[in-house]
Amino acid sequence: MSEVVKVVEKKAIPSDAIMLYGLPDVGLVGLIATSYIISELDFPEIAYADSDLLPPVVVLHNGFPHAPLRIYGGKNLIATISEMPVSEAALHPVMRALVDWGQSKKVKMMISMGGIPVQNRQDIKEPKVYGAASSKDLLDFLHKKEVAILKEGYMVGPQALTMRFCVERNIPAIALLAQSFYNYPDPEAAAAVIREVTRIADIKVDVSQLLEKGEEIRLRARDIMKRTQRELTQMKKSQEYDVPYVT
Amino acid sequence: MSTRRKKRSIFEIMREHVEDLEAFADELLESTLVERPSWDLQSCCLEPLCSVLVSADEVVVTADLPNIDPKNIKIEAVREDLIEITAKMKRKLHFEDFGITHRQGEFSAFRCQTRIPVPVNIKQMKTQFKRGILEVHLPRKRGYRIRIE
Numbered sequence: 001m002s003e004v005v006k007v008v009e010k011k012a013i014p015s016d017a018i019m020l021y022g023l024p025d026v027g028l029v030g031l032i033a034t035s036y037i038i039s040e041l042d043f044p045e046i047a048y049a050d051s052d053l054l055p056p057v058v059v060l061h062n063g064f065p066h067a068p069l070r071i072y073g074g075k076n077l078i079a080t081i082s083e084m085p086v087s088e089a090a091l092h093p094v095m096r097a098l099v100d101w102g103q104s105k106k107v108k109m110m111i112s113m114g115g116i117p118v119q120n121r122q123d124i125k126e127p128k129v130y131g132a133a134s135s136k137d138l139l140d141f142l143h144k145k146e147v148a149i150l151k152e153g154y155m156v157g158p159q160a161l162t163m164r165f166c167v168e169r170n171i172p173a174i175a176l177l178a179q180s181f182y183n184y185p186d187p188e189a190a191a192a193v194i195r196e197v198t199r200i201a202d203i204k205v206d207v208s209q210l211l212e213k214g215e216e217i218r219l220r221a222r223d224i225m226k227r228t229q230r231e232l233t234q235m236k237k238s239q240e241y242d243v244p245y246v247t
Numbered sequence: 248m249s250t251r252r253k254k255r256s257i258f259e260i261m262r263e264h265v266e267d268l269e270a271f272a273d274e275l276l277e278s279t280l281v282e283r284p285s286w287d288l289q290s291c292c293l294e295p296l297c298s299v300l301v302s303a304d305e306v307v308v309t310a311d312l313p314n315i316d317p318k319n320i321k322i323e324a325v326r327e328d329l330i331e332i333t334a335k336m337k338r339k340l341h342f343e344d345f346g347i348t349h350r351q352g353e354f355s356a357f358r359c360q361t362r363i364p365v366p367v368n369i370k371q372m373k374t375q376f377k378r379g380i381l382e383v384h385l386p387r388k389r390g391y392r393i394r395i396e
Contacts, residue, residue, distance in 0.1 A: 122377040183298045184311040184380065215313040218379065220345060222296055222311075223285055229296075 005051040005090075005097035007071070013046055018201045019078040019107040021098070023158040024085040024228040026237065027186030028221050029115035029178055030159070033193045034081045036210045041203070043072035043079060049097065053090035059083045069094070077203060078107065084224065085231040086158065095161035099169065109172040111201065112159035113193045115180030116150075117240060127179040127192040134166050134173040142174065145199055150177065152244055156237045174200065182237075183229055185221035187214040271364065292358040293340070295332070301365055301387075308361050308383040314338065315357065317376040322383060324369045325360065332381065333358045 022034025048067035058065040068083040086094050102110060116130060131147040132155065133139045139149060155163065159175045166173035176196050180189035191207040198205050210217070285294045296311040312320070312334050319335035334357045342350045367385035375382045
């Protein structure tokens with residue numbers, strides 16, 4: 001396991017679980033989706049990530065300090081969130097450590113949730129979700145679940161590294177990405193991703209509360225979105241708009 | 248004695264452009280690097296998330312404006328290259344609404360100033376509000392055509 005980033009366990013970690021990732025990225029789709037799942041399923045914090053590469057930050061909730069990058073868990077599910085964007089400089093070691101840790105806990109699949117920025121997002125009522133997978137079997141599985149496949153294109157950021165490290169370690173991995181705003185928190189896109197996750201991970205999460213609280217979420221998420229925008233520029237996230245040369 | 252207007256040399260024009268670019272770079276640096284809160288207690292305003300997109304024909308400024316009625320959005324041209332967006336909120340917000348108890352203050356509007364990076368016809372500005380996002384379309388000023396020989 002990576003020594004630069006340490007995962008500190010606080011409670012018993014479920015084995016054979018599905019591990020969800022929701023780190024700040026375009027539209028904060030993954031973060032909004034994962035934190036909603038954690039809240040709906042009432043998961044406790046089971047671990048957190050510690051590293052000198054991360055800024056000197058703690059988040060206070062109900063008066064208690066928490067590490068910004070935390071792991072929650074229930075019976076069959078582990079969910080990772082970060083309350084601050086992970087900088088480009090720290091992203092590789094952080095994602096590597098999380099994937100290594102998940103492997104050591106015998107996670108059976110890793111699912112990254114996020115967004116695909118689309119310029120006409122205002123005109124889209126129900127964001128479409130696209131999937132990418134680490135193996136042909138998983139692509140077939142997504143196909144059977146009627147998830148549209150992300151056939152060609154670039155992935156940049158946390159989900160790109162999760163996918164890469166999972167392929168290297170032969171861990172089944174899926175990325176579920178909803179059409180979303182680039183710069184603005186997108187609870188509707190998060191709801192669209194959750195709907196797909198519930199079909200894949202066999203969990204029950206009702207997204208009606210998330211959609212009802214959409215405005216409140218957008219107000220609350222302004223600051224973390226602003227900080228995330230800066231990191232997205234640093235990691236050249238706009239490359240996701242590019243057309244790959246080799247097909 | 249009549250004073251004739253001195254014709255500017257190409258170097259003077261270039262120097263002016265460089266100075267404009269430097270001023271723009273300074274502003275950009277300040278807006279991205281200087282840490283400041285996204286709220287202002289004196290004006291009771293929150294700063295909305297904004298972005299500027301420059302295309303071949305127009306500049307599109309967008310702003311995320313939750314908790315507002317589109318009728319209460321005001322867009323003002325402060326200068327040829329600066330617009331101010333103000334939007335009164337449907338209900339006032341307090342720090343307590345975000346669970347913050349160590350600060351006091353209330354917010355009744357969103358306000359931001361956005362610099363337009365290229366010359367535009369501000370009088371031909373068009374707006375729309377969809378899915379909580381304000382879009383301000385500003386057509387770019389046209390230059391002159393260069394004939395291809």
